[in-house]
Amino acid sequence: MFDAESIIISTIAAVQQQHERLAEALYFSGVEPVLPTVPPDQSPLRGQLELLVAVANGDHSHNPHIVAETVQAVTETLFTSAMTYDVPSAFWRTDLGQVIAHCQVWLRGDDLISVTEAARILRGSAETADLMYVSRLIERDVLTAYYDPFETNPTQRRRVSRAEVDALR
Numbered sequence: 292m293f294d295a296e297s298i299i300i301s302t303i304a305a306v307q308q309q310h311e312r313l314a315e316a317l318y319f320s321g322v323e324p325v326l327p328t329v330p331p332d333q334s335p336l337r338g339q340l341e342l343l344v345a346v347a348n349g350d351h352s353h354n355p356h357i358v359a360e361t362v363q364a365v366t367e368t369l370f371t372s373a374m375t376y377d378v379p380s381a382f383w384r385t386d387l388g389q390v391i392a393h394c395q396v397w398l399r400g401d402d403l404i405s406v407t408e409a410a411r412i413l414r415g416s417a418e419t420a421d422l423m424y425v426s427r428l429i430e431r432d433v434l435t436a437y438y439d440p441f442e443t444n445p446t447q448r449r450r451v452s453r454a455e456v457d458a459l460r
Contacts, residue, residue, distance in 0.1 A: 292440050295344040298387050299337050306336060306368060339365050340387075347393035348440065355398055362394050380432075389438050396437065396452065403437050403450035412456050425451070433459070 339361045346358055370378050382388040396403060404412075406429075410421035428434040429451065437450040 292348045293344050293386055293390050295341055295348075298344060298390060299340045302340055302369070302387055303334050303336055309369075336365070336368065340390075343390050343394050346397055347390040351397060358394055359398050362391055362398070366391065383435075389440070392435070392437055393440075399454065402453040403439065404453050404456065405447065406449055406451065409434070409451050409456045413459060428459075 342353060342358065342361050343365065346353055366378060370382075383392060406422055406425045407417045409425045410417045414421040414424060425434065429436045429449070434451045434455050437452070438448045439450050442448045
């Protein structure tokens with residue numbers, strides 16, 4: 292399962308650092324910008340992150356519209372620059388990136404399947420060559436890699452979208 296508290300603390304700290312850098316860029320030297328300091332337990336971002344972690348951890352009792360808006364709001368908070376936002380590919384390998392990815396999978400009504408199952412669907416078997424074929428699709432970003440927080444065996448955690456696999460058939 293995803294650890295909500297560590298994701299919340301690290302994300303709020305990163306947003307505060309980003310806010311400080313932006314404030315430094317906006318003010319003349321010698322002028323101290325007044326930055327509000329909100330403890331992480333009182334930040335509105337905390338509630339958004341708690342919702343996303345709950346959904347990623349399997350609590351699907353939330354309104355999909357609210358979850359979709361929250362995914363968008365958190366992503367914009369993290370990656371908006373003056374002109375646009377660009378989510379770096381490395382983000383999707385972080386815990387928060389995986390939380391958001393799992394929420395997106397849920398919102399699409401998609402299922403995550405193992406690499407072995409993807410190999411069977413795409414190639415008809417799960418021999419080493421078939422598993423490597425799926426791994427290469429992931430490396431080339433043809434398939435998106437997800438990580439199952441409930442899988443205890445680290446070598447079996449990688450998952451792919453059933454919809455993406457079906458689209459390749």
